[in-house]
Amino acid sequence: MDSIKVFAPATVANVTCGFDILGFAVENPGDEIILKTCKKPGVVIREIKGDEGRLSHAVEENTATISILNYLTHVERDIGLEVYLHKKMPFGSGLGSSAASSVAGVFAINQLMGQLLTTEELLKFALEGERVASGTGHADNVAPSLMGGFVLIRSYDPLDVIKINTPENLHAVIIHPNIEVNTKDARNILKKNVPIKSAIRQWGNVGGLIAGLTMNDFGLISRSMEDAIFEPVRSMLIPGFDQVKASALEAGALGCGISGSGPSIFALSTADGTARKIGTVMKDQFAQIGIESEIFVSKINQKGPVILD
Structure with missing residues (x-):
């Protein structure tokens, strides 16, 4: 194999009560990457589309290629590689744009090299891409994009990631308003200390949400999708x-919250038709205040990255 094309999915992180520890993958949008081997040693970015000229072509500064470089160093392979990246989601959207590029890169190079590492082993290399993008290696976008499905990050030191079973008919609707929220700004406005009463409420919701997902208990999922700590602050942006x-809740959503640090908002429902109805009313609300928006509807993506023809 001398070339490969890969799609890696966008993700919803935090999932209301699960700040920095919960995330799930969606079927669309996502990023695409093409890797081609060449005779001249070294990794070079030949083309980036869909970024409006905002991304660096320096391989040490690009989330997709830094994960590739770290992977190649680890497996001790010195090859020539041309990279073509197609960004197919908006920047600063709260949908894990940098994570999808990083995952696409490391998944593609592992396939090209004959799958030298397992999916779990690839996670630390994908996290390097996140570190380049935001200064920290948060896994709540990277892990679900790489592993697919609904993921819990139980610990960062040591890294302990668990994939959570979810109901077959769980659907997500994401609306991305045409505004931008800087991730660092959204994190800087958060309070450094949390009242114990709020923390206990949040822990109960996290446990309830995971239990609801594994038990196919939609009532419990709905009751648990509450963020008592971070959403009240971040929603002001x-x-x-x-x-x-x-x-969204009036239209039948099980729950609704900010995707990542925003500005995208997600909702969960039990059917595709309900999800589309929810998306329509959310879009109407933004339109009433003069903000254009884009809607994505999908089931929970259980596959993660895939090889494209």
Whole structure:
């Protein structure tokens, strides 16, 4: 094999109560990458599409190629490689854009090299891409993009990641308003200390959400999708958030919250038709305050990255 094309999915991180520890993959949008071997040693970025010229072509500064470089160093392979990256999701959207590129890169190179490492072993290399993008290696986007499905990060030191079983008919709707929220800004506004009462409430919701997912208990999922700590602060960065969330719940959503650090908002439902109805009313709410938006509807993506023809 001398070339490969891979798709890696976008993700929803935090999932209301699971700040920095929960995330799930969706079927769309996502990023695509093409790797081609060449005779001249070294990794070079030949083309980046869909980034409006915002991404660096320096391989040490790009999330996709830094994960590839670290992988090649680890497996002690010195090859020539041309990289073509197609960004197919908006920047600063809260959908794990940098994570999808990093996962696409490391998954593709592992396939090209004959799958020298397991999926679990690839995670630390994908995290390097996140570290380049945001300064920290958070796994709540990277892990679900790489592993697929709904993922719990139980610990970062040592890294302990668990894939959670989810109901077959669980659907997600994501709406991305045409505004941008900087991840660092969204993290900097958070309070450094949390009241014990709020923390206990949050822990109960995390446990309830995981139990609801594994038990196929939609009532428990719905009751547990509450963020008592971070959403009240971060939602101030998203115009119309309260109205959009209320409209989603009225339209039948099990729960609704901020995707990652925003501005995208997600909701969960039990059917595709309900999810599309929820997306429509959320879009209408943004339109009423003059904000254009884009809707994505899908089941939970259980596969993670895939090889494209």
